[in-house]
Amino acid sequence: MALPAGLTKRDLASALEEFAAAVGRQFVFTSxxxxxxxxxxxGPLRGTPKDPVPSAAIAPGSVxxxxxxVRIANQYRVPLWVISCGKNWGYGGPAPRVTGSVVVDLxxxxxxxxxxxxxxxxxxxxxxxxxxxxxxxxxxxxxxxIDGPVGGWGSVVANTVExxxxxxxxxxxxxxxxxxxxxxxxxxxxxxxxxxxxGSPTWQQYKWGFGPHVDxxxxxxxxxxxxxxxxxxxxxxxxxxxxQVSVPRFEDIVPLIDITRPLRQKNLLVNSAVFPPRLGRxxxxxxxxxxxxxxxxxxxxxxxxxxxxHVQDAYAAIPGVEFKARRFTAPYDAGEMDAFGRTLAGIPxxxxxxxxxxFCSPILPFTGEAIWNMIHSFDRIYQEYGLRYFGEAIxxxxxxALVAPATVPISLDDPKVNETAVALVRRLIVESTxxxxxxxxxxxxxxxxxxxAFSFNNGALLRFHETLKDALDPNGILAPGKxxxxxxxxxxxxx
Amino acid sequence: MALPAGLTKRDLASALEEFAAAVGRQFVFTSxxxxxxxxxxxGPLRGTPKDPVPSAAIAPGSVxxxxxxVRIANQYRVPLWVISCGKNWGYGGPAPRVTGSVVVDLxxxxxxxxxxxxxxxxxxxxxxxxxxxxxxxxxxxxxxxIDGPVGGWGSVVANTVExxxxxxxxxxxxxxxxxxxxxxxxxxxxxxxxxxxxGSPTWQQYKWGFGPHVDxxxxxxxxxxxxxxxxxxxxxxxxxxxxQVSVPRFEDIVPLIDITRPLRQKNLLVNSAVFPPRLGRxxxxxxxxxxxxxxxxxxxxxxxxxxxxHVQDAYAAIPGVEFKARRFTAPYDAGEMDAFGRTLAGIPxxxxxxxxxxFCSPILPFTGEAIWNMIHSFDRIYQEYGLRYFGEAIxxxxxxALVAPATVPISLDDPKVNETAVALVRRLIVESTxxxxxxxxxxxxxxxxxxxAFSFNNGALLRFHETLKDALDPNGILAPGKxxxxxxxxxxxxx
Numbered sequence: 001m002a003l004p005a006g007l008t009k010r011d012l013a014s015a016l017e018e019f020a021a022a023v024g025r026q027f028v029f030t031s032x033x034x035x036x037x038x039x040x041x042x043g044p045l046r047g048t049p050k051d052p053v054p055s056a057a058i059a060p061g062s063v064x065x066x067x068x069x070v071r072i073a074n075q076y077r078v079p080l081w082v083i084s085c086g087k088n089w090g091y092g093g094p095a096p097r098v099t100g101s102v103v104v105d106l107x108x109x110x111x112x113x114x115x116x117x118x119x120x121x122x123x124x125x126x127x128x129x130x131x132x133x134x135x136x137x138x139x140x141x142x143x144x145x146i147d148g149p150v151g152g153w154g155s156v157v158a159n160t161v162e163x164x165x166x167x168x169x170x171x172x173x174x175x176x177x178x179x180x181x182x183x184x185x186x187x188x189x190x191x192x193x194x195x196x197x198x199g200s201p202t203w204q205q206y207k208w209g210f211g212p213h214v215d216x217x218x219x220x221x222x223x224x225x226x227x228x229x230x231x232x233x234x235x236x237x238x239x240x241x242x243x244q245v246s247v248p249r250f251e252d253i254v255p256l257i258d259i260t261r262p263l264r265q266k267n268l269l270v271n272s273a274v275f276p277p278r279l280g281r282x283x284x285x286x287x288x289x290x291x292x293x294x295x296x297x298x299x300x301x302x303x304x305x306x307x308x309x310h311v312q313d314a315y316a317a318i319p320g321v322e323f324k325a326r327r328f329t330a331p332y333d334a335g336e337m338d339a340f341g342r343t344l345a346g347i348p349x350x351x352x353x354x355x356x357x358x359f360c361s362p363i364l365p366f367t368g369e370a371i372w373n374m375i376h377s378f379d380r381i382y383q384e385y386g387l388r389y390f391g392e393a394i395x396x397x398x399x400x401a402l403v404a405p406a407t408v409p410i411s412l413d414d415p416k417v418n419e420t421a422v423a424l425v426r427r428l429i430v431e432s433t434x435x436x437x438x439x440x441x442x443x444x445x446x447x448x449x450x451x452x453a454f455s456f457n458n459g460a461l462l463r464f465h466e467t468l469k470d471a472l473d474p475n476g477i478l479a480p481g482k483x484x485x486x487x488x489x490x491x492x493x494x495x
Numbered sequence: 496m497a498l499p500a501g502l503t504k505r506d507l508a509s510a511l512e513e514f515a516a517a518v519g520r521q522f523v524f525t526s527x528x529x530x531x532x533x534x535x536x537x538g539p540l541r542g543t544p545k546d547p548v549p550s551a552a553i554a555p556g557s558v559x560x561x562x563x564x565v566r567i568a569n570q571y572r573v574p575l576w577v578i579s580c581g582k583n584w585g586y587g588g589p590a591p592r593v594t595g596s597v598v599v600d601l602x603x604x605x606x607x608x609x610x611x612x613x614x615x616x617x618x619x620x621x622x623x624x625x626x627x628x629x630x631x632x633x634x635x636x637x638x639x640x641i642d643g644p645v646g647g648w649g650s651v652v653a654n655t656v657e658x659x660x661x662x663x664x665x666x667x668x669x670x671x672x673x674x675x676x677x678x679x680x681x682x683x684x685x686x687x688x689x690x691x692x693x694g695s696p697t698w699q700q701y702k703w704g705f706g707p708h709v710d711x712x713x714x715x716x717x718x719x720x721x722x723x724x725x726x727x728x729x730x731x732x733x734x735x736x737x738x739q740v741s742v743p744r745f746e747d748i749v750p751l752i753d754i755t756r757p758l759r760q761k762n763l764l765v766n767s768a769v770f771p772p773r774l775g776r777x778x779x780x781x782x783x784x785x786x787x788x789x790x791x792x793x794x795x796x797x798x799x800x801x802x803x804x805h806v807q808d809a810y811a812a813i814p815g816v817e818f819k820a821r822r823f824t825a826p827y828d829a830g831e832m833d834a835f836g837r838t839l840a841g842i843p844x845x846x847x848x849x850x851x852x853x854f855c856s857p858i859l860p861f862t863g864e865a866i867w868n869m870i871h872s873f874d875r876i877y878q879e880y881g882l883r884y885f886g887e888a889i890x891x892x893x894x895x896a897l898v899a900p901a902t903v904p905i906s907l908d909d910p911k912v913n914e915t916a917v918a919l920v921r922r923l924i925v926e927s928t929x930x931x932x933x934x935x936x937x938x939x940x941x942x943x944x945x946x947x948a949f950s951f952n953n954g955a956l957l958r959f960h961e962t963l964k965d966a967l968d969p970n971g972i973l974a975p976g977k978x979x980x981x982x983x984x985x986x987x988x989x990x
Contacts, residue, residue: 118756118862119756119760119860119861119895120760120895121895163703174703174708178893178895184955184959188952188955188958188959189952189955190951190952190955190956190959191951191952191955191956192956194858194933195951196933196949196950196951196955196956197928197931197932197933197948197949197950197951198931198950198951199930199931200931200932200933201860201865201931202858202859202860202895202896202931202932202933204895205860205861205893205895205896206858206892206893206895206896206935207893208658208669208711208714208715208935209933209949209956210715210933210934210935210936210937210945210946210948210949210978210979211715211716211946211949211956211957211960211978211979211980212711212712212713212714212715212716212718212960212963212978212980213669213711213712213714213715214711214712214956214959214960215711216703216707216708216709216710216711216712217707217708217709217711217712218707219703219707219708220703220705220706220707220708221707223707232894232895234760235757235760235761237761261613261614262730265614265615265729265730266730266732266794266795267762267765267794268794268795270762299761299762299763300761300763300801300802300805302801303798303801303802303805306795306797306798306801307795307798310795310798363689363697363701364697365614365696365697365700366614366700367613370696397701398673398700398701398702399727400614400615400616400673400697400699400700400701400727401697401700401701433692435694436692436693436694436695436696436697437692437695437697438689438691438692438695438697438704438705439705440701440703440705441705442705450705451705451706453692453705454691454692454704454705454706455691455692455693456685456686456690456691456692456693457683457684457685457686460679460683460684460685460686460691461685461686461687461691461704461706461709462706463683464679464683464685464709465706465707465709467966467967468707468963468966470966471962471963471965471966472962483705483706483707484705484706485706485707
C-alpha cells in the first residue's frame with residue numbers, strides 16, 4: 001500500500017480504522033483492484049515512479065460523514081483527494097496529486113435536492129451527474145433546460161467548480177453557480193451567499209449575499225469540500241434552431257473568429273464552438289481544410305429566425321461560406337436531433353473523446369490573429385517532438401476570450417509516448433506563459449508549471465493562496481498541490 | 496482631533512508625519528473643515544457620540560503611495576477607511592465605521608487606463624466616476640455603452656466592489672467585473688485573474704484565471720484596497736427602445752412582477768426596474784395607485800421590435816395596462832431622450848435622490864407575493880414609528896431575485912428623526928432576518944446587525960471571514976467593522 005509522506009504504516013492503518021467507523025467498513029477501499037480505479041487512465045506519468053497512487057479510497061454517504069472524515073484526516077495528517085464522479089478525463093481523472101492520498105469519493109452523495117421550475121434552478125450533491133439531472137427533469141416534464149457537456153457522466157458540482165464549459169444556453173457553468181455548502185478543512189460546515197440566512201428562500205436566486213463573496217475560493221480549490229451546489233437552469237425555449245456555419249479554407253478561421261466576436265458580445269449568439277473538420281486525426285493543420293461553427297438560437301418564434309438571419313448576413317463576407325439550420329419547437333424530441341443538435345440543446349452526451357490525451361488549454365484573446373498565432377506556434381513545438389498540433393475545438397468563454405485545448409496523446413502502455421507528452425506539455429506551457437496566455441485548466445502532473453505562469457510581483461497571487469491555505473488548512477490535509485497550491489509543510493519540496 | 500482607540504496623540508502625530516512624507520503634506524487633511532467633508536451627511540448617528548469621526552484624511556496619488564500608506568498604518572496600528580469618490584449616499588457616504596480612522600481618499604487616482612472598443616471593456620482607477628468614463632467614450636466617439644447609475648458622480652470601482660446595480664444593459668456591475676489590482680493589508684501588490692500572467696492580453700477578457708477565483712473577496716471587503724478594476728462594457732446597439740409598462744392599481748404589482756419573471760429569465764428583458772408612481776411621498780401604500788416598469792430593448796433592427804411585442808403580449812393580461820415606447824437608432828443623441836430614456840441608455844444621471852435617507856434593502860424571491868408580503872410587513876413596522884413604508888424602486892438582480900430598498904428618513908439637525916431611523920432600521924433588519932431575506936447592502940451603522948442575519952451553523956460564514964481577516968490583516972488596520980467583519984482585537988468589543 002502506498003504510504004503518504006510522513007506517515008507510518010501503523011498511523012495509516014489506524015486512520016483507516018477510524019474512517020471505517022465513520023463511513024462504514026464497506027465504503028473503505030484498499031485492494032489493488034479498487035485502487036486501480038482511482039488512478040488516471042489519461043495520466044502522462046503512468047508507468048513511472050512519479051505516477052501518484054492513492055493509499056485508499058473512502059466513500060462517505062452524507063455531509064456529517066464528510067465532516068468526520070476531515071476531522072480524522074487532521075488528527076492523522078492524512079492527505080485527502082476529493083472527487084465527485086471522478087471523470088475529469090484529460091484533466092486528471094480521479095487520481096490524486098500526491099502518492100498515498102486517501103481519495104474521498106463523493107459518488108454516493110447523489111441526491112437532487114431541488115429542481116425549481118418557477119425560478120429555474122437546481123440544488124444538487126456532488127455525485128449527481130448531468131445524466132441524472134437531465135433524466136430527473138425529463139421524467140417530471142419540467143420546462144427547463146440544462147447545459148449538459150459532451151461527457152454526460154460528469155458531475156454537475158465538479159464541472160461547476162472546475163469551471164467547465166457547455167455548448168448550449170448556459171455555457172460557462174461556474175458563471176451559473178448560485179450558493180454552496182462547503183465542509184472546511186477543519187470539518188466546519190459553511191453555507192455561502194443567502195444560504196447563510198436560516199430559512200432563506202433565495203439561496204439559489206441571489207449569488208453575492210452580504211460581505212465578501214467567497215464562492216470563488218472553492219473553485220479550482222483545495223480549501224473546502226463542496227457538498228451542495230446551486231446551479232441556474234434555462235427556461236425551455238419555445239423555439240430552438242440548430243445551426244452550422246462552414247467555411248472552406250484553413251485560413252478562414254481568422255475571419256470566422258473575428259466575425260463571431262461582435263455577434264457574441266451583442267448576445268446575438270449566446271454561445272458557439274468552432275471545430276476543425278477532421279476531429280481526431282492529427283496532421284499538418286494547413287491540410288485540414290475548413291472549419292465549422294456550431295450555433296444554437298433559443299427563444300421566441302420569429303425572434304430566433306431574425307437573429308439567425310442577422311448572423312448569416314455577417315458571415316456572408318467569407319467566400320464559400322455555407323449555412324445549415326434545423327428548426328425545432330417545444331415540446332422537444334431528442335430523437336429527432338442529430339448529435340450536434342443534442343449538444344446545442346444541452347442534452348448530455350455519451351462520448352467518449354475517441355482518443356486518449358491530456359489538454360493544454362491556453363486562454364486567448366477573442367481574435368482570429370490570436371488563434372492563428374497559437375495554432376502555428378504550438379504546431380512548431382509539436383513538430384519538435386515528431387507530432388502535429390491537434391486541437392479539439394475552440395470554445396468561447398465569457399463572450400470576450402477563447403479557450404482552445406491542444407491535445408497531447410497519452411498511452412496506457414507505451415512509456416515513450418508519455419515521456420514525449422510530459423516534455424511537450426511542459427514546452428506548451430512555457431510557450432503559453434511567454435505569450436502571456438496562461439492556461440484554463442491542466443492535468444494534475446502540470447499544475448505547478450501552470451500556476452507558475454501567474455507570477456506577477458514575485459508570485460503575489462500564489463503567495464496569497466498559500467496564506468489562505470495555511471490559515472484554513474494548517475495541517476495541509478486537503479488536496480495538497482491542487483492547482484499548484486501546497487500547504488506549508490510541502491512548500492519548496494515539489495520543485 | 497478624534498483619536499483611534501489604543502493610539503496616543505503622539506503616535507497619531509508621528510503616523511501623520513510619515514503619511515505626509517509618503518503622499519505629500521498637501522494631501523494630508525486634518526482641519527475640522529476638511530474632516531467634515533468625510534462625515535456621512537446621511538448618517539443616522541449624526542449628532543450622537545457614536546457618530547464616527549475620522550482623525551484625518553489622506554489622498555495618495557499612486558499605487559506605490561497606497562502601499563506606503565498601508566505599511567505606515569501597520570507600523571502605527573492606525574485604522575484606515577478607504578473611499579473612492581465617497582458618494583455612497585444612503586449606504587455610508589465617505590465616513591468610516593470607527594472613530595479616529597484615517598480616511599484614504601483615492602479620488603486623485605482617476606486615470607482611465609484603457610478603453611478597448613474591440614473587446615468592449617475598460618480598465619480604470621478608483622477615482623474615475625461614471626461621468627468621467629462616459630465623457631471619455633463620447634469624446635472619442637467609441638461605439639460602447641456603459642451602464643451609468645442615477646448618481647453619475649459615483650466611482651466605477653466602488654460601485655462595482657460594493658455590488659451596485661444599473662438600469663441599462665449591464666445591470667449588476669459586479670457581474671461585469673473582470674480583473675483587479677489590489678494592495679493587500681501588508682502592502683503587497685497583487686493582480687487577479689489573467690493579470691497575474693505578465694504581459695497577458697486577456698486581463699479584462701477572462702475572469703477566472705487559474706486556481707481559486709479570489710476577486711469576490713475584495714467586494715464588500717476589508718482585506719484589500721482595489722487600485723485598478725476591469726469592467727466590461729456593451730457594444731453600442733444599433734437600435735434602442737425606451738419602453739414603459741404602467742399598471743393602474745396598487746395590487747397590480749403582483750401580476751406585474753410575476754409576468755416579468757419569465758421574461759427576464761428568458762432574456763427577453765435584459766433588465767427592468769419597477770417604480771411606485773409618487774416617488775418621494777411616503778403615505779399609505781394602498782393609496783399610491785399604480786406602478787410603472789421601465790424596460791430597455793437593445794439590439795438589431797426588427798429583433799427589438801419583435802421582443803417588445805412579445806413583452807406587451809405578456810403584460811396584456813393585466814386589465815388597464817398601458818404601454819409607451821420611444822425608438823432611437825445609432826448614433827444616439829442623449830438630448831433627444833427624456834430622463835427615463837437616458838437611464839435606460841446607461842447615461843450617468845445627475846440626481847439627487849430628492850430626500851435624505853438610509854436604505855434597508857431586503858433580497859426577495861422574484862415573486863409578486865414576496866413583494867406584497869414585504870411592503871405590508873415593512874409598512875406595519877414603519878407605522879409603529881409613526882411613518883409609512885417608502886420604497887425607492889424594485890430592482891431585478893441576476894434575473895432570479897429582487898432587491899427592494901426601503902427608505903428611512905434621516906435629518907441633518909433633528910436628533911429625534913435619527914433616533915427613530917436607528918430604531919426603525921434595526922426592526923426592519925430583524926424582520927428581514929425572520930423572513931429569511933437578508934439585506935443586500937446597508938449603511939455602516941447597521942453592518943453588524945446585517946451580517947448577524949447570515950448565521951447558519953453558529954455564524955460559520957462570519958467566522959470564515961474572520962479567519963481570512965486575521966491571516967491577511969493581523970494588525971487589523973484595514974476598515975475594521977466593514978460589513979460586520981472585525982479584526983481579532985476588536986471582536987467582542989462592538990457588541
